[in-house]
Amino acid sequence: MKKTMSFEEPIIKLREKIQELKEFTETNEVDLSDEIRNLNDRLIKLENDIYGNMETWERVQVARHPERPTTYDYIGELFEDFIELHGDRAFGDDAAIVGGIGSFDGEPVTIIGHQRGKDTKENVKRTFGMPHPEGYRKALRLMKQAEKFGRPIICMIDTKGAYPGRAAEERGQSEAIARNLVEMASLTVPVISIVIGEGGSGGALALGVANRIYMLEHSTYSVISPEGAASILWKDSAYSKEAAEAMKITAPDLLKMDIIDEIIPEVLGGGHRDPKQQAKNMRTVLTNALSELSKLDADGLVQDRYDKFRKIGVFSE
Amino acid sequence: MLRDLFTNVKKQQAIMPNAKSKSDVPEGIMTKCPECKHVEPTKELGKLLKVCPKCDFHFKMTAQERIDSLMDEGTFVSMDDHLATENPLEFPAYTAKVKKDAEKTGLNEAVLTGTGKIDGNEVAIAVMDAHFRMGSMGSVVGEKITRAVEKATELGIPMLIFSASGGARMQEGVLSLMQMAKTSVALNRHSENGLLYISIMTYPTTGGVSASFASVGDINLAEPKALIGFAGRRVIEQTVREKLPEDFQTAEFLLAHGQLDAVVHRVDLQDMLSRIIRLHTKGEAAQ
Numbered sequence: 001m002k003k004t005m006s007f008e009e010p011i012i013k014l015r016e017k018i019q020e021l022k023e024f025t026e027t028n029e030v031d032l033s034d035e036i037r038n039l040n041d042r043l044i045k046l047e048n049d050i051y052g053n054m055e056t057w058e059r060v061q062v063a064r065h066p067e068r069p070t071t072y073d074y075i076g077e078l079f080e081d082f083i084e085l086h087g088d089r090a091f092g093d094d095a096a097i098v099g100g101i102g103s104f105d106g107e108p109v110t111i112i113g114h115q116r117g118k119d120t121k122e123n124v125k126r127t128f129g130m131p132h133p134e135g136y137r138k139a140l141r142l143m144k145q146a147e148k149f150g151r152p153i154i155c156m157i158d159t160k161g162a163y164p165g166r167a168a169e170e171r172g173q174s175e176a177i178a179r180n181l182v183e184m185a186s187l188t189v190p191v192i193s194i195v196i197g198e199g200g201s202g203g204a205l206a207l208g209v210a211n212r213i214y215m216l217e218h219s220t221y222s223v224i225s226p227e228g229a230a231s232i233l234w235k236d237s238a239y240s241k242e243a244a245e246a247m248k249i250t251a252p253d254l255l256k257m258d259i260i261d262e263i264i265p266e267v268l269g270g271g272h273r274d275p276k277q278q279a280k281n282m283r284t285v286l287t288n289a290l291s292e293l294s295k296l297d298a299d300g301l302v303q304d305r306y307d308k309f310r311k312i313g314v315f316s317e
Numbered sequence: 318m319l320r321d322l323f324t325n326v327k328k329q330q331a332i333m334p335n336a337k338s339k340s341d342v343p344e345g346i347m348t349k350c351p352e353c354k355h356v357e358p359t360k361e362l363g364k365l366l367k368v369c370p371k372c373d374f375h376f377k378m379t380a381q382e383r384i385d386s387l388m389d390e391g392t393f394v395s396m397d398d399h400l401a402t403e404n405p406l407e408f409p410a411y412t413a414k415v416k417k418d419a420e421k422t423g424l425n426e427a428v429l430t431g432t433g434k435i436d437g438n439e440v441a442i443a444v445m446d447a448h449f450r451m452g453s454m455g456s457v458v459g460e461k462i463t464r465a466v467e468k469a470t471e472l473g474i475p476m477l478i479f480s481a482s483g484g485a486r487m488q489e490g491v492l493s494l495m496q497m498a499k500t501s502v503a504l505n506r507h508s509e510n511g512l513l514y515i516s517i518m519t520y521p522t523t524g525g526v527s528a529s530f531a532s533v534g535d536i537n538l539a540e541p542k543a544l545i546g547f548a549g550r551r552v553i554e555q556t557v558r559e560k561l562p563e564d565f566q567t568a569e570f571l572l573a574h575g576q577l578d579a580v581v582h583r584v585d586l587q588d589m590l591s592r593i594i595r596l597h598t599k600g601e602a603a604q
Binding site: 162163164165166168169170171172173174175177178179181182183185186201202205208209221222223224229232233246247248249253254257259305306309310312313314315316317 | 399400401402403405406408456457459460463485487488489490491492493494495496497498499501502503504505506508509524525527528529530531532533545546547548549552553556557559561565566574575576
């Protein structure tokens with residue numbers, strides 16, 4: 001049984017009613033097939049209505065859904081022969097960022113992504129997908145390794161942000177993020193980033209200086225969490241819903257601002273309802289992107305990334 | 318031709334506000350040090366580069382005061398004073414707030430950029446001003462810094478950035494976040510060309526500014542006691558629920574944890590910068 005989100009309730013209720021009727025027909029000798037067919041039609045319409053017109057706050061709920069597929073889930077669906085590689089060679093191994101090598105359609109690639117936990121125990125281990133500096137430094141190590149061997153890099157972004165803590169500050173959280181931004185700029189291999197859940201602030205961007213940036217339909221990408229924005233701008237985190245609206249954090253918002261390249265469609269109601277199909281939607285986009293980027297040489301890839309970020313900003317002259 | 322006229326007018330306007338900024342900041346005759354409570358005539362404090370003569374507390378400087386304290390007289394030429402902030406997310410009152418701070422500071426945005434000389438050496442420089450929207454970085458701040466870096470790369474001269482910022486500007490949302498990447502790609506190109514970048518962190522250097530250009534200088538310097546960090550102290554206290562040390566996220570704390578090359582007193586800063594620049598000029602180090 002999937003965890004339900006409040007806005008889904010009408011759909012859940014209708015589904016329950018259909019189920020009741022089905023059970024009733026099985027135990028009693030009555031034919032209710034017409035009624036059931038009618039209700040099923042209504043269900044499809046209702047699902048299209050609700051899931052097809054999600055508001056920002058509803059998308060935030062989908063992006064944060066505890067069963068939403070994570071980096072590991074997509075790695076399992078999209079890549080063959082995946083080998084996880086650990087550690088930053090300086091301090092430790094941060095479980096909030098995972099990475100390794102594998103093959104995509106027969107070609108070797110490096111995959112790096114934020115990794116949330118699926119239960120409390122795993123979330124404690126992975127600090128809820130909020131990395132420490134050693135996580136970013138591991139990511140950079142794997143990127144440099146990919147560059148050496150000429151492998152494309154695929155990043156999956158899924159974090160509320162970099163971990164706010166004493167140890168993170170002591171080990172240079174700022175420098176670790178900043179270093180990735182600068183170093184990713186000059187990578188001579190194709191870099192593709194996909195926001196699969198929440199893309200929160202600098203902690204997300206540190207895997208995001210890419211040639212192509214995609215967002216899953218219900219993912220978010222923002223400078224600060226809706227709660228953080230509410231407490232700064234409204235002095236009250238109860239205004240998170242309003243803040244989420246105002247901050248323009250959805251995939252369509254970012255496409256409109258010309259920051260992302262494309263929205264990857266989600267399974268109706270969210271990727272967690274069919275992770276396999278969701279991975280297929282991603283596969284199509286990845287195949288196209290890799291084929292396009294393979295036409296660029298090393299200088300071309302660096303220039304392409306420069307041009308991409310150079311033009312972002314709204315101002316008048 | 319009409320266009321040329323237009324640009325000239327703008328350049329002239331850009332110089333005027335700087336002069337205005339000095340007289341406009343309402344300051345009393347005497348200034349009290351918030352650290353040791355020593356009272357010093359404001360005029361005298363200015364001569365001391367706004368450092369308390371009793372306890373060495375470094376007062377915040379305006380961008381113009383910083384330029385005046387460092388650059389050879391009459392050499393600084395500002396850039397991009399004509400760029401104007403928009404309100405892309407249509408945040409209520411945002412435009413008015415920016416306008417008010419522009420009037421207060423005489424700047425078009427929270428950073429002053431340009432080229433000039435330090436001890437005879439040509440540099441490009443960006444000085445953030447915390448009096449303008451807490452020095453936060455939106456599209457114009459990101460664009461001005463990027464253009465200054467590109468200018469430095471083009472002229473083959475060192476780039477200096479004085480950070481003074483609360484981080485990314487909330488009211489421009491993810492566009493502000495992306496300025497971190499924009500300035501970074503430009504600094505990367507500057508670096509790939511073998512050119513020098515010195516980052517000087519001043520009170521405060523936090524959030525998205527700390528987590529982008531401020532932390533990746535070839536040489537990272539900071540002023541004494543400057544607040545420098547990624548996450549806010551309050552956020553951390555709520556997360557880890559442990560008492561943080563008194564000097565947490567100060568320049569001295571960062572130095573002790575290997576994040577800075579040196580903490581430099583404001584009085585010594587010009588000399589320090591001049592020496593660093595000279596030591597990066599081939600064949601002229603002995604001069």
